[in-house]
Each structure stands twice: as C-alpha cells, then as structure tokens.
Amino acid sequence: MAMKEWERAEVIRRYQAGESMHSIGKDFGSRYLIRKVLVAAGIPVRQAPGNQRLGSHRRREVARILEEHGDDIVRLYLSGASFVRTARPFGLNPATVERYLRDRGVSVRSFVQAHRARRNK
Secondary structure (H helix, E strand, O other): OOOOHHHHHHHHHHHHOOOOHHHHHHHHOOHHHHHHHHHHOOOOOOOOHHHOOOOHHHHHHHHHHHHHHHHHHHHHHHOOOOHHHHHHHHOOOHHHHHHHHHHOOOOOOOHHHHHHHHHOO
16 A cells, blocks of 8 residues: 555654654554654664663573572472463563573473363362
C-alpha cells in the first residue's frame, strides 16, 4: 500500500513524538509499513521494550547470578517449578533459565508435561 506524502509526514511526526510503531500501525496499516517509512526517511528506529538487547552490565550480572545460583536453579526446576517460577526469585527471564538448563544437560519438560504437572498439584 503506497502512502501519501501527508500520511508519511504524520507517521514521522507521531513516531518522533514518542508513539510506538505498533500504535501508529493500527491507523496506517501495519507496524512493518511504519518501519519501512521511518527507515526510508532516515529516522532511527527504537527497539520495543521487550526486544532490547542486554547491555554488557546486565549480561555480566546474569552470568554472575547463573554462576552463583546455578545449582539452586537446577534444583528448583527439577522439583517441579516452571521456568517462570524458577526465574522469578533470581530476577531472570524464563527464557534465560530454559537456555541455561538445556546447556547444563537438564531434561526440560515439554509444554504438555508441564501443564499436566501443574494440573496434578
């Protein structure tokens, strides 16, 4: 879908005012189209809050937590806790815990197994 010049200007104005691509995309088609307009205009695109890469300080902090509490994380998960419940006390992302457990060779429960375990408690 080709945008008119005034629509492109409005997209850029709203984005520079702090509105998200997702929000603007609801009015103009999709966030992918919005991104395309912004990139074509040479506007730096912000990362969505959940998609920001960890800074080196946070990576070191995560590595320290995993090193200090790795055995506790494994023990908690093997006792039946979900990734979320395992990650929460250590301030970690559940995906980080899952990756850590897999890297340590821990047999990770499938979604179905985890669901059954929760239901049987």
